Amino acid sequence: MTERLWFLIPEFVVLVGAVSCAILGVSRSVTVRRSLPIVAFITLIIAFLASSYVYSPASMEIAIGPGAVPLPWLGRVVIPVVVIVGVLLVMVQAGFIDRSYEGEIAAGEARFNPLRTSRGEYYAFFLLSLCGLMLTAAAPDLVWLFLALELTSLPTYVMVAISRNDRRAQEAAMKYFFLGALSVAIFLFGFALLYGATGTMELMAMKDVLVARAADTGSIGSLATLGLLLSILGIAFKLAAAPLHLYAPDVYEGAASQVTAFLGFVPKAGGAIALMLILSVTGWMDDGGMLPDPILVTLWVMAVLTMTLGNIGALLQTRIKRMLAYSSISHSGYILIGIIAGPGAGFVAVLVYLLAYGIGNTATFAVLSSLRRGDCEVESIDDLAGLREKHPGLAWAMAISAGSLLGFPPLLGFWGKLLLFIAGVASGHLVLVVIAGVNSAISAWYYLRMVALPLTGAASSASGSIERREYGGPRLAALASVVLLILLPLLLQSMMDESADGVLSLEELTEVQQSQVAAVYDLP
Amino acid sequence: MTPILTFIPKLSMSAPAVPVSDAIISPNLSWAGLILLLPLVSLVLCGLCAAMRVKSKLPAVITAASLAGAFVTSVFLYLNYEPPGEVIPLLDWMNLTWGEGRFESFTANFSLYIDSLSLLWIMFVTGLGTLITIYASEYMEPDLGKGYSRFFAGVSVFLFAMAALVLSDNLLMLYLGWEGVGFASYWLIGYYFERPAAVAAAKKAFIVNRIGDLGLALAIYLIWTTFGTVQYDELSTIFAAGSMNPEFEGWTTSAIPFLLMLAAFGKSAQLPLYVWLPDAMEGPTPVSALIHAATMVTAGIYLIARTYQFFLLEPVSLHVIAWVGGLTALLAATIGMAQHDIKRIMAYSTVSQLGYMFLGLGVLTTYGAAYHVFTHAFFKALLFLTCGAIMHGFAGQLDLRKISGLRHMKGWRITAWTMLIGCLALAGFPLTSGFFSKDAILAEAFVTQGPGFEILGWMAIFTAGLTAYYTFRVWFRVCAGPASFEPGDEQHDDHGGAFHPHAPRFAINMVLVLLAVGSLVAAVPYFMSNQADDRLVGGWVADMVHDSPARGGIPGFSETHAVHAIADSHEAAAHAGEAAHPTLFGMDPHAAMYWISGTVGIVGLLLAAWLHLWRRSAADAIKAWLYSQFWIAWLPRAMERKWYVDEFYHAVIRAPLWILGHIFYVFDRFIIDGVCVDGIARIPRGVARWLQPLQAGAVQSLAVVMAGGAAIILLLMALFMQFGWFGGQV
Amino acid sequence: MSLLASEAFSQASLAHAILLSGALLSIGIAGFLSRRNLIVMFLCTELMFQAVIVAMVAFGRWYWDFSGQVFVIFILTVAAAEAALALALVVLLYRRRSTLDAEVWTELRE
Amino acid sequence: MLGVLLMVVPLVGAVAIALSPSRAAKGIALVATLAGLGIAILAAIDFSDWGTGGWGLEYNLPLLPAMGISLALGADSVSMLLMLLTTLLMPLAILGSWTAVSDRLREYYGWLLLLSTAMIGVFLARDLLVFYICFEFTLVPMYFLIAIYGSTNRAWASLKFFIYTFLGSLFALAGFLYVAWANAEHAGAWSFAIPDLVHFASTGLTTGEQGWILLALMAGFAVKIPLFPVHTWLPLAHTEAPTAGSVLLAGVLLKLGTYGLFRFVLPMVPAAVVEWAPFMGVLAIIGILYAALICWVQTDVKKLVAYSSVSHLGFCVLGLLALNPLGLQGSVLYMINHGLSTGALFFLIGMMYERYHTRDMGTIGGLGSKMPVWSFFMVFFVLASVGLPGLNGFVSEFLCLLGTFAAGGTGAYPGVLGPWFAAAAALGMVFAAMYLLLMVGKIVFGSLREPSGVHSDLPADLNAREILVLVPLAIGCVVLGVQPDFVMHAIEGSIADTLASYPTAVTDATEILVGRGGMP
Structure with a gap:
């Protein structure tokens, strides 16, 4: 069993990075403190390199060995996705936390006091949360899954609270924390019921029990169903899926843009991955396996509600972060289509979509993070009017990322959505896809405002006072994201191939491994 | 299969491919294309003149020359013509083939179909066109350098379209000409485009014509879906194949003549579509003469003559034509009586005369109709041109109450006397051309059996009297009596000082004289011997009609020809044989009609002379009396307001x-x-x-x-x- | 899992434990929804966690399987971490508004 | 490779514009579009399958082998013609906006060039997704052209245009995906190649499935055409769009819908088309008459011409639904002819607008005496639009109607429409004359009325550049009016291919009715 620790090397790297950040953050040297983003960046890059080294054909045997997980190769995809988006997020964060305090120190008005600084722990939390996300993908049992999800979430509560010295940030943190705790209780109770129904915490064993029971009695039993439903509903909080999506607008609005960018991606990805894993206990990754109807119906209803409520909620908003929050809710709905579509095409689509959404989301918030009115953030969407007159680059970045989030060809978002739709159609959920299509059209309404106001609108007196932030990190992130949104479709095939590898089930991976062994040893 | 499908008659899928037609394909006659080409050349040159702002009469010269060329070509074509007809391919237009069968190709090319009917038409169209162009070269002088080129370009377009209409070898090219003349008419009526009335009239003409065109288009669709072709020679062949053809049953063959009729009524200003023609007088007078009197408006007659076989298949359609024609003639005549604008009177008289022609078609005398078209072209053009000369000379004055005694004025003699000749012909005064042509129609109304045809005949005779009356009302008012005038309100060159009428000069006078001679001489063909079939009556015109699909409407033509296999029963009943020939006052109707119509004409003339020359005050008194009597006052009022x-x-x-x-x-x-x-x-x-x-x-x-x-x-x-x-x- | 285990821990005992767990969860949720004091609300979430813990222990005992109890340890740890976080947050909020009433935090809405 | 070049040249132009100063934008755009036209002409000369229904300009670059998606290009004769129309209109559109647009030049010409790429892509696509992407992408440049360079109500117009058509095309996408999936189930591998899918859908789907797919595809294409009652975005978009935008919108973008009908709906779902054709035919007829009457009461010239497009495209759809070669010939010709004549009308209105800054027939009129050359072209193109024989509009309108009329059951291609459809639609000919002549009568004829104030330093009448814009279109109108034959022969093969499954589909449908005793 211990050889499985091999797969945790990337997570260890990130953990080490996090600890380093926490330590370096209290350094007296300004240069060291300033280098924290670079440390985080390097950590992520090393984690990426480690992941490609860890998930190699040679380690396949360990992956399929004892203590196997339902999706043994998932980390191979999730870690690069997390790293790509993580790197972009690091750029967005760069220079933001503790800005005024550092300014005071630089001006000689204050002396450095390790108690007053929070930069170190901010980056540490940032990396810890990412680490949690990576760990989620590797979860073999419920305990691990629980801990990984908590590791993903807990730092974000702190990040929201310390993101800016504003009442709204604290309100957001409060709501986020308390509602988060509620959701944790819900899915934990679900876990308890699952455990009660099967007598094991390990996902694979649990699957075996449930499959055997379904073969005997025709169903997995109401206790297991109830446990699954509760788990799904609890995890829906992480995903910001209806009906547990309500916190998202408030929290996203309250947190600083930089943190919102983070919140838009990391917990959501964790939720999606956790859903994929927890649903594996129904045995639907096996040949001929399918979701029990109550689960399917619940997911279906959640998907429809999530995308619809998200999109129509966004229509009414005048504050841009709140609007983007609703938009991120709707994206959870689209992601649920992929989950419903199931192992194979559906999961591939989810992973590609997570990447597309993560980049697009980061790009919009990167633009918002690059702008300020006085010392405050950009609040109203009308503040973006006529942005191109002063900052054409940011205006274009906003438009392109909105286009990608809308799913407009040929940007990356389109391909993500297309794969989701294809998976949906292929799994027989045409109606769901049509509903998603209608929702896309509804979303065009507000995304177009994000395109139209910066590019075609005329600057108003309100928007005239919008200026660019002095530090370039977010701008760089916006530029990088936009480039990725435009160019990544060219790599779509390899992205799909990687994702397809990533979602190979244990049996499939075993077959692959055996055929590789056969190739290496030239066996018949 | 939806019910709609059943409207199309069943066709045996093994219907034989179209047999080779009896028309001769004559590519070596392609020089006949000059008739079409010359007006086009003239159009281009006139357009160039307009673009280069030419201020001389060059456009008129170009147009006159090219039209004369076209006329000469037509005459040569006539001299080279051999029955039964020739197809001259010029240029491909639409050729679609998607299979071997009958309904698997659609062909409509720019090809000419020359038979005597088209020759008859093309000769008088180009001939009159040339004359009127010469007239217009002087008439349009005030517009030199302004719209002069545009005017002659329009005339060229018209002549091109009219030639295409007449010479086409298929219904689609006919449609091209048909819409083309409508467009030329739009162009020329709207010539004074800064006048709202002219623009409105032009638009009205185009749109009303479009309604007719709609009929033609639908007829073409029906003909193609029924017969699989729109080419005359192939259609003739199908008709020649006789009554066994399955196509000749079902609703389509009944509908086709009615749709064609709609087209003809639109173009030839018959009830209920005649309203555009009087308004069309907003155009320059040569245009009225050329398009709205002599040529274009006869296109409806031509169309029906050309497609007469379809009408023979459906007798009811002929009855309708006869009645519509007769009623239009009467109605327009009554309106004409109550107008004061001499050009409008002529316009209504045109409508009325066109009604006669349709009557002729309806009572199975295509020859009479064609002959009336021919004579009418001369005398009505003449009348319009004299009106134009007056209008030109008196600054747009057209009110017959405001000009008098023209024949006494210096320089106006030729106008006055040529107008008299025109009036006589129109009134059907004995021995003028109009007398013979009208008789050919009137008599046949009594010969042919049909619903109420006899009533129709008497009505037409009554209309002839009205015609004589209102025609001479004009002449006696304007040309006779004491000389006096009020100028119109048009701006003329010599403003300042007293108004002097411009008497017409050489070009106008020459054309007037030529047309006057033509009006008289047009009686001659009636007496020319028949070359085609000496059993025919009606002389040269009957000859011309004989070699065409319209031959079913030649009185006395009873040759049992395969073409008429279907129509025979109807025709036999209608013409009822020589033995049972009806009589009128104990005489042969043709003979009787000479007397009756002559008398009626003279009576009308005398009435006009009494009211408008000798006792002009009596006319006013009668009018005042009519208006004062409530029980009858509606009549003149309605007549004046064109029956609302x-x-x-x-x-x-x-x-x-x-x-x-x-x-x-x-x-x-x-x-x-x-x-x-x-x-x-x-x-x-x-x-x-x-x-x-x-x-x-x-x-x-x-x-x-x-x-x-x-x-x-x-x-x-x-x-x-x-x-x-x-x-x-x- | 052995026969001994099920003899020692009857189905009725399991049912009682689960009922207790359900009751705790319900009380926790009800309290969470109805109380406005931030600290009490947090205590309610703790109550919910306890419900899970009871269920986990009961099932672990039922199956004679230790993973349930192991999970409990982790839950307790995480709950402790959450408690630290929660108290820090509550202090922060109290400093800002001088009240523990959750209802005053309604600036973000609609 | 020529096909790729056709798409890449405008793209390169757009990039070049983005990188160069704004005064060079016009020039680069003109050069790029002229180069595109040159390549298109070369391609047309090089194309060896005129008349046969074969495919040229073929190019295939696998993009997503797992899903069977590739950058597959190719053109049959119909695509070729529409591509030629696009490449012809592009330089004209750029010349036409030479002085009209003075602000944000780089974006303007950049968007025009991107639009060109997308439009060509639609016509050349041999892969369903390439088609869909280009089809969708046309929205973006058009959106910006309207939203930035439009008149007063541009924000609303552009938004409506975008969302309306976007929503429609998402339904179409769902339909496409369903077909692709069904094909994948059937064949065992994903493919988005149009020939595969067309072949599969027409043979492998049940009539019920075809019906749903028809509805989905029509949701996308009917909005684009636009068919009554989903046409209301068009008048708004046209009125607000800048001249070049209107020209391309009417000239090419509307044809994307009819092209979609021709390329996908007809060959893919024959059984459903047979079932639904009468219904769609009725919609087309309503559109023809309804829009024509609305045209008649307009005072805004541009709105009038915009509504006239709704009316005209009704004929085009009717021709397609005739399901026989006559109707399809007419319809394809109609696509080209409408592009030429209505495109020209929008140019002319733009030229007037540039001088007077009004489109209201109440305040402007009688320009015949002041702008004779403009008036000449105006009358000319109005006549082409009215369908005067000898000009292009007639041929196509006639064939569409004749096809519809003949679609009653004669010949090798029995259809499901028939004489009554054609007769009702033919009324549209009269109405067209009414409203177009009303327009000409007001703005060209009558006494001169013009708003005060000078809005432009252009000469009173057209200058050489503007004449140069109009002359090619006029020549096109005359040539296609007098010699449509060469076009008709050129597209014969493609039309036969599109109709390949029809005689049987119609016969089958009627036989079912006969079996049910539905035959009278």
């Missing part, structure tokens, strides 16, 4: 459509776009607003909604599981 037909159309068609347009527009903006599209677009926002309270702000309220939502889902699932709605899965 324009108002009728306005109220029944135009206004409702206009209102409908507005309703649609409002519907489009507020119902479809506003309520439906925008309304649907508003639904998401509405729902969102309705759901907004869920996001109430306090953490508990969020928790309630979240926990409540989760609980609802759990409960629903539990219920579903309980009731086993998920099959055996749980």
Whole structure:
């Protein structure tokens, strides 16, 4: 069993990075403190390199060995996705936390006091949360899954609270924390019921029990169903899926843009991955396996509600972060289509979509993070009017990322959505896809405002006072994201191939491994 | 199969391919294309003149020369002509083939079909066109350098389109000419485009014609779907194949003549589509003479003559034509009696005379109709041109009450006397050309059997009297009596000082004299011997008609020809044989008609002379008396207001459509776009607003909604599981 | 899992434990939804966690399987971490508004 | 490779514009579009399958082998013609906006060039997704052209245009995906190649499935055409769009819908088309008459011409639904002819607008005496639009109607429409004359009325550049009016291919009715 620790090397790297950040953050040297983003960046890059080294054909045997997980190769995809988006997020964060305090120190008005600084722990939390996300993908049992999800979430509560010295940030943190705790209780109770129904915490064993029971009695039993439903509903909080999506607008609005960018991606990805894993206990990754109807119906209803409520909620908003929050809710709905579509095409689509959404989301918030009115953030969407007159680059970045989030060809978002739709159609959920299509059209309404106001609108007196932030990190992130949104479709095939590898089930991976062994040893 | 399918007659799929037609394909006659080409060349040159702002009479010279060339070509073509007909391919237009069968190709090329009918028409069209162009070269002088080139370009377009219409070898090219002459008419009526009345008249002409064109288009569709071709020679072949053809049954063959009729009525200004023609007088007078009197308006006659076989298949259509023609003749004559504008009187007389021609077609005398077209072309052009000369000379004055004694004025003699000749011909004064041509129609109304044809005949005779009256009302008022005039309100060059009428000069006078001679000489063909079949009556014109599809309408032509196999029964009944030939006052109708119509004409003439020359005050007294008697006052009033037909159309068609347009527009903006599209677009926002309270702000309220939502889902699932709605899965 | 285990821990005992767990969860949720004091709300979440813990222990005992109890340890740890976080947050909020009433935090809405 | 070049040249132009100063934008755009036209002409000369229904300009670059998606290009004769129309209109559109647009030049010409790429892509696509992407992408440049360079109500118009058509095309996408999936189930591998899918859908789907797919595809294409009652975005978009935008919108973008009908709906779902054709035919006829009457009461010239497009495209759809070669010939010709004549009308209105800054027939009129050359072209193109024989509009309108008329059951191609459809639609000919002549009568004829004030330093009448814009279109109108034969022969093969499954589909449908005793 211990050889499985091999797969945790990337997570260890990130953990080490996090600890380093926490330590370096209290350094007296300004240069060291300033280098924290670079440390985080390097950590992520090393984690990426480690992941490609860890998930190699040679380690396949360990992956399929004892203590196997339902999706043994998932980390191979999730870690690069997390790293790509993580790197972009690091750029967005760069220079933001503790800005005024550092300014005071630089001006000689204050002396450095390790108690007053929070930069170190901010980056540490940032990396810890990412680490949690990576760990989620590797979860073999419920305990691990629980801990990984908590590791993903807990730092974000702190990040929201310390993101800016504003009442709204604290309100957001409060709501986020308390509602988060509620959701944790819900899915934990679900876990308890699952455990009660099967007598094991390990996902694979649990699957075996449930499959055997379904073969005997025709169903997995109401206790297991109830446990699954509760788990799904609890995890829906992480995903910001209806009906547990309500916190998202408030929290996203309250947190600083930089943190919102983070919140838009990391917990959501964790939720999606956790859903994929927890649903594996129904045995639907096996040949001929399918979701029990109550689960399917619940997911279906959640998907429809999530995308619809998200999109129509966004229509009414005048504050841009709140609007983007609703938009991120709707994206959870689209992601649920992929989950419903199931192992194979559906999961591939989810992973590609997570990447597309993560980049697009980061790009919009990167633009918002690059702008300020006085010392405050950009609040109203009308503040973006006529942005191109002063900052054409940011205006274009906003438009392109909105286009990608809308799913407009040929940007990356389109391909993500297309794969989701294809998976949906292929799994027989045409109606769901049509509903998603209608929702896309509804979303065009507000995304177009994000395109139209910066590019075609005329600057108003309100928007005239919008200026660019002095530090370039977010701008760089916006530029990088936009480039990725435009160019990544060219790599779509390899992205799909990687994702397809990533979602190979244990049996499939075993077959692959055996055929590789056969190739290496030239066996018949 | 939908019921619609059954409207198309069943065709045996093994219908034989179209047999080779009896028309000769004569590519070596392609020089005949000059008739079409020359006006086109002239059009281009006139266009160049316009672009280069030429200020001389060059455009007129070019046009006259090219039209003369076309006329000469037509004459040569006539001299080279050999029956039964020749097809001259010029240029491909539409050739579609998608299979081997009869209904698997569609061909309509720019090819000429030369038979005597088209030759008859093309010769007088180009001939009159040339003369009128010469006349116009002087008439349009005031516009030199302004619209002069545009005018002659329009004339060229017209001649091209008319030639295409007459010479085409298929219905589609005919349609091209048909719309082309309508367009030329639009162009030329709207020549004074800064005058709102002219623009309105032009538009009206085009649109009313379009309604007719619609009929023609539908007829073409029907003909193709029924017969699989729109080419005359192939159609003739099909007709020649006799009555065994399955095509000759079903509703299509009955509908075709009515649709064609609609087209003809539109173009030739018959009831109910005649309203555009009087308004068309807003155009320059040469245009009125050329297009709206002599040539274009006879296209309807030509069309029916050309497609006469279809009409013979459906006797009712001929009856309708006869009645419409007769009624139009009467109605237009009554309106003509009450007008004061001499050009308008001539316009209504044109409508009336066209009515005669249709009457002729309806009572199975295509020859009479064609002959009347021929003579009418001369004398009506002459009359219009004299009106034009007067208008030109008196600054646009056209009111017959304001000009008098023209024949006494210096320089106006030729105008006055040529007008007299024209009037005599129009009135059907014995031995003029109009006398013979009208008789050919009138008599046949008594010969041919048909519903109420005899009444129709008497009505037509009565109309002839009215015609004589209003024609000479003009002449006696304008040309006879004491010399006096009031100038019109048109700006002329010599403003300042007293107004002097411009007497017409050489070009106008020459044309007037030539046309006057023509009006008289046009009687001669009636007495020329028949070359084709000496059993025929009617001379040269009958000869010309004989070699055409219209030969079914030549009196006395009873040759049992395969072409008429279908029509025979009807024709035999109609013409009822020589033995049972009806009589009129104990005489042969043709002979009797000489006397009757002559007498009626003279009576009308004398009445006009009494009221408008000798006792002009009596006319006014009668009119005043008529207006004062309430029981009869409506009659002259209605006559003066053209029987309220324009108002009728306005109220029944135009206004409702206009209102409908507005309703649609409002519907489009507020119902479809506003309520439906925008309304649907508003639904998401509405729902969102309705759901907004869920996001109430306090953490508990969020928790309630979240926990409540989760609980609802759990409960629903539990219920579903309980009731086993998920099959055996749980 | 052995026969001994099920003899020592009857189905009725399991049912009682689960009922207790359900009751605790319900009380926790009800308290969470109805109380406005931030600290009490947090205590309610702790109560919910305890419900899970009871269930986990009961099932672990039922199956004679230690993973349930192991999970409990982790839950307790995480709950402790959350408690630290929660108290820090509550202090922060109290400093800002001088009240523990959750209802005053309604600036973010709709 | 020529096909790729056709798409890449405008793209390169757009990039070049983005990188160069704004005064060079016009020039680069003109050069790029002229180069595109040159390549298109070369391609047309090089194309060896005129008349046969074969495919040229073929190019295939696998993009997503797992899903069977590739950058597959190719053109049959119909695509070729529409591509030629596009490449012809592009330089004209750029010349036409030479002085009209003075602000944000780089974006303007950049968007025009991107639009060109997308439009060509639609016509050349041999892969369903390439088609869909290009089809969708046309929205973006058009959106910006309207939203930035439009008149007063531009924001709303552009939004409506975008969302309306976007929503429609998402339904179409769902339909496409369903077909692709069904094909994948059937064949065992994903493919988005149009020939595969067309072949599969027409043979492998049940009539019920075809019906749903028809509805989905029509949701996309009917909005684009636009067919009554989903046409209301068009008048708005046209009125607000700048001249070049209107020209391309009417000239090419509307044809994307009819092209979609021709390329996908007809060959893919024959059984459903047979079932639904009468219904769609009725919609087309309503559109023809309804829009024509609305035209008649307009005072805004541009709105009038915009509504006239709705009316005209009704004929085009009717021709397609005739399901026989006559109708399809007419319809394809109609696509080209409408592009030429209505495109020209929008140019002319733009030229007037540039001088007077009004489109209201109440305040402007009688320009015949002041702008004779403009008036000449105006009357000319109005006549082409009215369908005067000898000009292009007639041929196509005639064939569409004749096809519809003949679609009653004669010949090798029995259809499901018939004489009554054609007769009702033919009324549209009269209405067209009414509203177009009303327009000409008001703005060209009559006494001169013009708003005060000078809005432009252009000469009173057209200058050489503007004449140069109009002359090619006029020549096109005359040539296609007098010699449509060469075009008709050129597209014969493609039309036969499109109709390949029809005689049987119609016969089958009627036989079913006969079996049910539905035959009278």
